[in-house]
Amino acid sequence: xxxxxxxxxxxxxxxxxxxxxxxxxxxxxxxxxxxxxxxxxxxxxxxxxxxxxxxxxxxxxxxxxxxxxxxxxxxxxxxxxxxxxxxxxxxxxxxxxxxxxxxxxxxxxxxxxxxxxxxxxxxxxxxxxxxxxxxxxxxxxxxxxxxxxxxx
Ligand code: HEC
Numbered sequence: 001x002x003x004x005x006x007x008x009x010x011x012x013x014x015x016x017x018x019x020x021x022x023x024x025x026x027x028x029x030x031x032x033x034x035x036x037x038x039x040x041x042x043x044x045x046x047x048x049x050x051x052x053x054x055x056x057x058x059x060x061x062x063x064x065x066x067x068x069x070x071x072x073x074x075x076x077x078x079x080x081x082x083x084x085x086x087x088x089x090x091x092x093x094x095x096x097x098x099x100x101x102x103x104x105x106x107x108x109x110x111x112x113x114x115x116x117x118x119x120x121x122x123x124x125x126x127x128x129x130x131x132x133x134x135x136x137x138x139x140x141x142x143x144x145x146x147x148x149x150x151x152x
Contacts, residue, residue: 036104036148037103037104037146037147037148038103038148039094039097039098039101039103039145039146039148040145040148040149040150040151041090041091041094042150042151043144043145043149043150043151044090044093044094044097044145045090045094045151046151047141047144047145047151048097048141048142048145049084049085049090049093050084051138051141051142052066052075053083053084054138056130056138058128059127059128059130060127060128062075062114062127062130063075063078065126065127066127069126071126072099072100072109073096073097073099073100073109073110073113074096074099075093075096075097076089076092076093076096097110100113101145101146102146103146103148104146104147104148105146106143106146106147108146109122110142110145110146111139111142111143111146113125114127114128114129114130114131114139115129115130115131115134115139116129116131116132116133117129119131119132119133119134120134
């Protein structure tokens with residue numbers, strides 16, 4: 001009898017604790033939802049990948065180095081004779097890019113690393129300061145992507 005009642009106390013405690021626990025569990029995601037940006041695959045494919053393939057005056061194209069080296073930004077090599085990525089390769093690139101694109105963060109290496117230091121970028125990038133200013137539309141595509149813009 002004594003035993004049974006202590007079980008009941010334990011059960012009651014669990015019931016009392018449960019609502020508090022639930023409220024906490026529910027409020028945690030709400031607190032972090034201030035950072036609600038998420039990366040959009042279609043935006044990546046239509047607006048970001050073309051930037052990797054485009055030649056900028058005085059610079060080598062991103063794709064040339066970033067399919068061959070082991071930098072944190074690593075892209076799938078283009079198939080022989082191909083000038084862009086197919087659907088499956090783009091999907092892979094989208095996974096790989098998440099090492100340098102942190103949703104909602106302007107500190108993402110993708111936006112900071114290739115940008116000129118005077119414009120707010122990092123001091124050194126093996127591939128040069130490819131974007132002289134934040135007005136560069138190609139750089140703005142990187143920024144919009146990281147900040148969670150969706151393809152229209
Ligand atoms: C000439 C070769 C070359 C080209 C072209 C190049 N990069 Fe890089 N990139 C590197 C090398 C080398 C590193 C690793 C060393 C470093 O951090 O600079 C790197 C690193 C990076 C990183 C990772 C930074 C980190 O967190 O460590 C990003 C992001 C990046 N490059 C973006 C780009 C983009 C975007 C382009 C095209 C606009 C580009 N790179 C063009 C050579 C290149």
